[in-house]
Amino acid sequence: MEISLVHEYTRELIATGVLGILLIILRIISTKLVRRYAKSNQTLEHRTNLVIKYIHLFIHILVIVALIIIWGVQTKDIFIALSSITTVVGVAMFAQWSILSNITSGIILFFSFPFKIGDVIKIHDKDFPIEAEIEDIGAFHVFLKTIDGEKIIYPNNLLLQKGISVLKNHFENREFVD
Structure with missing residues (x-):
């Protein structure tokens, strides 16, 4: 039973492993690039860490979307789930637009202040x-x-x-x- 499951999902398991390795590499590269940029511009450590967290969050969202595609979730189901999540988040964040505006401005100020x-x-x-x-x-x-x-x-x-x-x-x- 276990062997047939492994054979049945071999491609998905390999793709998930490759994606995991890619996630680690992207996190390391993005962290090093941001730190190098921050060092050249003499940016404070806590600001650098904040931008790194934002970039890592974005990378993780992309990896989750890739995993959903790899494991064959139907496109129709993905769109339904994403539209529901987007609607809820959009309504919640509309009330907090100034928070998002300040976070975005903080990132802009970090890279080109x-x-x-x-x-x-x-x-x-x-x-x-x-x-x-x-x-x-x-x-x-x-x-x-x-x-x-x-x-x-x-x-x-x-x-x-x-x-x-x-x-x-x-x-x-x-x-x-x-």
Whole structure:
């Protein structure tokens, strides 16, 4: 009985094994590439780890889809399941669009940010202009500190929407108060 099952599913078992090896290789390569990029841009470790987690999640989703195809789940059933999952996730995430927007903005800022921790920036907002030093850049927010010592937590998605000036050595001769 066991031997016939192995013979019956040999191709699927081999393909699953190859996919498992490919998963490990993709995780290693993506981690090394992101770390190399982060090191060349002097990015903080926790930001690097966050981006690596996002990439690994994406790779795992692709592997799950590949496993579903390898094991011969009917295309019609895949579409029904995916449309149901997408509908539920879409409705749940629609209410949380700002979270997704901030995560996406955090990833964009990681790979192509025009400023770094320690830079003094001016956010051109007509209602609430801010001039502050960047203390940290997180997944959802940028942590700023003004010349008066005020700490401001600013959403990542707004940084991509507003005009920003990077000020050179602006706070250097001023004393910060903790």
